[in-house]
Amino acid sequence: MPPLGLAYLATALEREGLSVAILDRQIDTRLFEDVFDSQQPEILGISCTTATRFEAFRYAAEAKRRRPGTLVVLGGSHATCTAEDTLRHLPQFDVIVRGEGELSFSAVARRFLSGSRDFSGIPGVSFRHDGRLIHSPPAERVFDLDTIGFPARHLLPNDLYKLENEFIGGRSYHVMASRGCPYQCTFCSAAEIWGRRITYRSPQHVVNEMVHLRDKFGAEGFRFMDALITQRRKYIHDLCTEIVRRDVVLPWEAEVRADTIDEEILDWMRKAGCYYIDIGAESINPAVLKRMRKQITPEQITGVLQLAHKMGIKTKVFFTFGHIGETFDQALETLAFMRKNRRYVCRIGGSIGINIFPGTEVEKYARTIGSLPEDFSWSLPYEDKRNLVFSTSPSVPILIQPQLGWREMYSLRRRHLFQKMKDPTILAANFKRLKDPIAFRRLARIFTGVWRRSRARTN
Ligand code: B12
Numbered sequence: 001m002p003p004l005g006l007a008y009l010a011t012a013l014e015r016e017g018l019s020v021a022i023l024d025r026q027i028d029t030r031l032f033e034d035v036f037d038s039q040q041p042e043i044l045g046i047s048c049t050t051a052t053r054f055e056a057f058r059y060a061a062e063a064k065r066r067r068p069g070t071l072v073v074l075g076g077s078h079a080t081c082t083a084e085d086t087l088r089h090l091p092q093f094d095v096i097v098r099g100e101g102e103l104s105f106s107a108v109a110r111r112f113l114s115g116s117r118d119f120s121g122i123p124g125v126s127f128r129h130d131g132r133l134i135h136s137p138p139a140e141r142v143f144d145l146d147t148i149g150f151p152a153r154h155l156l157p158n159d160l161y162k163l164e165n166e167f168i169g170g171r172s173y174h175v176m177a178s179r180g181c182p183y184q185c186t187f188c189s190a191a192e193i194w195g196r197r198i199t200y201r202s203p204q205h206v207v208n209e210m211v212h213l214r215d216k217f218g219a220e221g222f223r224f225m226d227a228l229i230t231q232r233r234k235y236i237h238d239l240c241t242e243i244v245r246r247d248v249v250l251p252w253e254a255e256v257r258a259d260t261i262d263e264e265i266l267d268w269m270r271k272a273g274c275y276y277i278d279i280g281a282e283s284i285n286p287a288v289l290k291r292m293r294k295q296i297t298p299e300q301i302t303g304v305l306q307l308a309h310k311m312g313i314k315t316k317v318f319f320t321f322g323h324i325g326e327t328f329d330q331a332l333e334t335l336a337f338m339r340k341n342r343r344y345v346c347r348i349g350g351s352i353g354i355n356i357f358p359g360t361e362v363e364k365y366a367r368t369i370g371s372l373p374e375d376f377s378w379s380l381p382y383e384d385k386r387n388l389v390f391s392t393s394p395s396v397p398i399l400i401q402p403q404l405g406w407r408e409m410y411s412l413r414r415r416h417l418f419q420k421m422k423d424p425t426i427l428a429a430n431f432k433r434l435k436d437p438i439a440f441r442r443l444a445r446i447f448t449g450v451w452r453r454s455r456a457r458t459n
Pocket residue numbers: 001002003004005006008009026044045046047048049050051073074075076077078097099100101102105176178179180181187188189190193194225226227357358
């Protein structure tokens with residue numbers, strides 16, 4: 001998945017006349033040290049999630065060791081929610097850019113390149129000054145997203161990404177039409193990162209990018225990465241109309257919230273090329289949905305799945321288990337729903353164990369119930385190998401509660417896995433993968449690992 005955030009930042013910096021390179025360590029196998037030594041950057045900007053934070057910390061320390069005068073800046077979701085903690089514990093970082101990065105990072109770069117190390121007065125940044133930690137007020141959001149331009153894809157190793165429409169293949173590019181989210185789900189840090197305001201690019205600007213991707217990059221399809229592309233009825237109508245008007249109707253996929261879809265909207269989307277929607281349902285139990293503040297109902301979830309099925313639009317739906325207050329029986333209800341409603345849905349995914357991310361209500365709750373020690377620091381070493389069973393990173397803690405402890409979570413994981421193994425579409429997909437020896441070995445390792453661990457638990 002291309003790092004669109006970094007590519008947008010690169011556009012902003014190139015507009016400042018700076019020369020920029022991006023190293024995407026998710027996909028690029030070159031060593032950080034080699035690239036750093038060959039580029040000798042004056043400013044190193046690093047983006048990380050909570051799962052990749054320790055890698056980011058290592059690169060920053062390595063950069064400072066090799067070239068102490070480099071300004072090392074951290075940004076992105078994890079940095080935004082942990083600025084105080086990170087600067088307090090990790091001297092290798094000079095500045096943290098919180099939230100939307102284009103304006104603040106450009107201002108930091110300008111200030112630094114003019115010879116100053118005092119970043120006072122720049123909104124949205126945290127830094128050390130005279131031995132103190134300074135957090136400037138949050139930056140204003142960019143309200144007219146058209147002004148930030150297209151992401152600098154010419155700096156990304158586009159051929160390395162698996163850019164394919166999920167069900168139909170064809171070279172497909174990721175596009176974002178909006179930023180931010182007005183909701184406050186308990187497990188998500190969006191509000192902490194973006195505030196609660198959602199901003200949009202104009203439909204014309206989005207379609208300009210789609211045309212550019214088709215004509216210059218050979219795009220045969222698109223994936224909209226927005227959290228909320230269907231949030232405003234008028235916006236999705238205008239976007240679909242513009243796609244049709246400009247004759248760039250290629251297959252695309254999008255994530256939608258179940259409460260924002262009706263037949264008319266799906267019809268506009270289908271006519272504009274949408275063949276597949278992705279729904280984050282999380283749970284089918286009304287009390288669990290309410291407590292996680294998802295603000296959708298089980299009826300809306302089933303409604304949208306049936307509607308899309310009727311209209312011939314493919315669906316993927318995703319459930320998560322282990323939410324605040326969720327009981328074992330409520331989780332089983334969701335697993336049963338997944339089993340029974342298979343016929344409406346092309347893919348059903350689930351993940352057991354709620355990751356505790358900084359800046360979320362789950363984090364606060366986890367500290368109060370002792371699932372995270374009160375003095376837990378995101379910047380100090382942390383690893384729990386038990387998390388690996390839940391196909392997440394061992395460095396991201398999982399919410400463990402009195403009514404849903406490790407034992408129950410392992411049991412849910414086992415039930416979910418067996419349910420998946422009995423699913424004919426998943427079996428067929430895995431059977432195809434068996435032809436690839438590397439995929440075969442990986443799959444065999446996963447199954448035997450989970451099997452052994454779950455046996456060890458039950459004995
Ligand atoms: C769309 C999305 C995705 C897309 C990614 C699209 C993309 N390229 O941005 C997909 C589906 C691939 C995805 C995957 C994952 N996501 Co996600 N995702 C989102 C979502 C809904 C929107 C993100 C967004 O608006 N991106 C737009 C771009 C422009 O923003 P950006 O990348 O953050 O970059 C801007 C700023 O953050 C900042 N910035 C970023 N990096 C840097 C670096 C520097 C130096 C500076 C100065 C600034 C800076 O400037 C950028 C431009 O303004 C958010 C929730 C939300 N509504 O915000 C969750 C969110 C970011 N995702 C989250 C998570 C956990 C994940 C996954 C780990 C899930 C998983 N288990 O696989 C993966 C990680 C992928 C990865 N390796 O980064 C978490 C992050 C929490 C955390 N603390 O780690 C969030 C906050 C949701 C949550 N649960 O709280 N995600």
